[in-house]
Amino acid sequence: MKLTLRVWRQKNADADGAMSTYEVDGISPDMSFLEMLDVLNEQLILSGEEPVAFDHDCREGICGACSLVINGDAHGPERTTTCQLHMRSFKDGDTIDIEPWRAAAFPVVKDLVVDRSAFDRIIQAGGYITAPTGSAPEAHATPVPKADADFAFEHAECIGCGACVAACPNGAAMLFTSAKINHLNVLPQGAPERETRVLDMVAQMDAEGFGGCTLTGECATACPKGIPLMSITSMNKEWLRATRKAAKR
Amino acid sequence: MARTVWDSTVGKKTVMAVSGVIMLLYLVVHLYGNLKVFFGLQEIDDYAVWLRNLGQPFMHHMWTIWLTRAVLVVAVVAHAVSAYQLSRRDIEARPSKYVHKKPRATYATRTMRWGGVILGLFIVWHILDLTTGTVHPGGFQDAHPYENIVDTFSTWYGNVIYIVAMLALGLHIRHGFWSAAQTLGVGSRTRDRALKATANVLALLLTAGFISIPVGVMTGLVS
Ligand code: HEM
Ligand code: SF4
Ligand code: FES
Numbered sequence: 001m002k003l004t005l006r007v008w009r010q011k012n013a014d015a016d017g018a019m020s021t022y023e024v025d026g027i028s029p030d031m032s033f034l035e036m037l038d039v040l041n042e043q044l045i046l047s048g049e050e051p052v053a054f055d056h057d058c059r060e061g062i063c064g065a066c067s068l069v070i071n072g073d074a075h076g077p078e079r080t081t082t083c084q085l086h087m088r089s090f091k092d093g094d095t096i097d098i099e100p101w102r103a104a105a106f107p108v109v110k111d112l113v114v115d116r117s118a119f120d121r122i123i124q125a126g127g128y129i130t131a132p133t134g135s136a137p138e139a140h141a142t143p144v145p146k147a148d149a150d151f152a153f154e155h156a157e158c159i160g161c162g163a164c165v166a167a168c169p170n171g172a173a174m175l176f177t178s179a180k181i182n183h184l185n186v187l188p189q190g191a192p193e194r195e196t197r198v199l200d201m202v203a204q205m206d207a208e209g210f211g212g213c214t215l216t217g218e219c220a221t222a223c224p225k226g227i228p229l230m231s232i233t234s235m236n237k238e239w240l241r242a243t244r245k246a247a248k249r
Numbered sequence: 250m251a252r253t254v255w256d257s258t259v260g261k262k263t264v265m266a267v268s269g270v271i272m273l274l275y276l277v278v279h280l281y282g283n284l285k286v287f288f289g290l291q292e293i294d295d296y297a298v299w300l301r302n303l304g305q306p307f308m309h310h311m312w313t314i315w316l317t318r319a320v321l322v323v324a325v326v327a328h329a330v331s332a333y334q335l336s337r338r339d340i341e342a343r344p345s346k347y348v349h350k351k352p353r354a355t356y357a358t359r360t361m362r363w364g365g366v367i368l369g370l371f372i373v374w375h376i377l378d379l380t381t382g383t384v385h386p387g388g389f390q391d392a393h394p395y396e397n398i399v400d401t402f403s404t405w406y407g408n409v410i411y412i413v414a415m416l417a418l419g420l421h422i423r424h425g426f427w428s429a430a431q432t433l434g435v436g437s438r439t440r441d442r443a444l445k446a447t448a449n450v451l452a453l454l455l456t457a458g459f460i461s462i463p464v465g466v467m468t469g470l471v472s
Pocket of ligand 3: 055056057059062081084
């Protein structure tokens with residue numbers, strides 16, 4: 001396959017960026033999107049140019065490091081991570097636009113790499129349990145109803161990639177934050193911090209400068225892990241409950 | 250608690266949801282009353298007089314109306330201020346746009362902001378037209394809604410303003426009602442279809458119901 005790539009190039013956080021056009025040839029439909037970018041980078045290095053910086057780690061769709069907006073879609077046209085997107089989703093001769101996640105809370109570090117540490121600070125605000133850890137306890141020691149376990153698992157799937165923020169017209173982190181809150185709030189292990197968790201994580205999310213939810217649903221459409229939009233509804237419910245309880249105290 | 254709610258994006262959205270539901274309830278009652286215009290002058294004008302004396306002897310003349318007005322003003326202002334502040338925040342959270350643009354979201358979702366502004370302007374015009382009579386065409390008579398309605402919809406601009414506003418209202422309610430359910434945490438997977446259907450029925454009923462009045466005057470059914 002022969003492709004024209006229009007890639008966002010930006011020297012550093014303070015520099016202005018712009019789209020640069022490159023041609024790549026000999027791309028196999030079985031290559032992943034990141035392997036295609038590797039080919040481009042080899043080409044750039046050989047011609048003495050600066051390679052394109054992009055984030056990646058596991059290349060297995062589980063770490064959440066990869067992050068590209070491809071033709072206007074976070075993680076590209078398929079519902080998967082960029083590393084699990086294959087070139088067969090494109091046609092020979094296509095022009096592909098590649099941009100970084102765009103949100104005030106995710107500043108561009110270089111080219112396609114953005115700083116997602118705002119997510120880490122949201123987790124630090126309450127995305128944990130205070131129970132003593134150690135070796136895994138006997139699974140039957142704390143019974144969890146099947147429905148709750150399924151709900152927790154569904155939300156635990158979030159890999160923290162930030163595609164939800166990238167896709168949201170308001171740069172909101174509601175889907176990520178709600179997935180993390182719901183995952184722990186429904187379980188007995190997460191019960192002691194049930195109220196402080198939702199209040200603190202939402203407050204941190206606001207402090208990071210993410211936008212608010214207008215229930216557009218773009219986040220859930222972009223999410224490679226299928227976190228449902230209704231996850232935000234559950235978070236709102238938890239937030240209202242915690243606010244009422246805090247007021248009574 | 251008030252501070253926590255007002256300072257949080259989730260809390261401010263709750264303010265929008267609650268005030269929106271209050272306005273929606275008012276609109277259902279308002280439409281119900283307005284449709285009396287199709288039963289003739291006597292019926293709706295009597296209803297207007299009854300409204301002004303509602304709650305007597307416990308309430309003084311006009312007090313129920315003033316109480317309703319107070320609740321509505323609080324709801325409209327809370328709704329608009331929250332919307333403005335949240336929108337400002339949303340725009341700041343997404344300072345640079347994507348080069349590759351795609352049409353996003355449904356029409357009803359994308360028009361919430363401008364639709365809301367249109368409705369706000371409409372409310373001002375509407376009160377000046379049919380409550381105070383300031384911009385009313387022809388001689389405005391208090392407590393004579395039948396005559397006033399006929400006057401308003403005997404002008405071309407009266408028809409245009411009301412019909413455009415009612416179309417905006419339908420779109421606003423279509424996304425707004427369902428959104429309010431999510432914000433208040435009452436939405437769920439099993440209820441989603443019912444909520445979306447209710448939003449569509451409410452939007453259709455209010456838009457078609459209100460539009461039927463200018464259409465009634467235009468076709469001579471109400472004259
Ligand atoms: C074709 C559509 C409509 C017609 C014919 C209509 C008619 C009227 C009339 C005749 C009054 C005065 C009632 C009286 O004197 O007792 C009134 C008041 C009012 N209407 Fe409407 N209305 C319509 C749609 C709406 C909509 C869509 C809204 C909200 C967005 C609205 C909000 C109000 C408000 C706030 C008042 C003032 C109540 C007061 O303080 O007395 N109306 N309307
Ligand atoms: S909710 Fe989905 S899109 Fe958002 S960070 Fe988690 S996995 Fe990524
Ligand atoms: S590189 Fe780990 S999810 Fe894509």
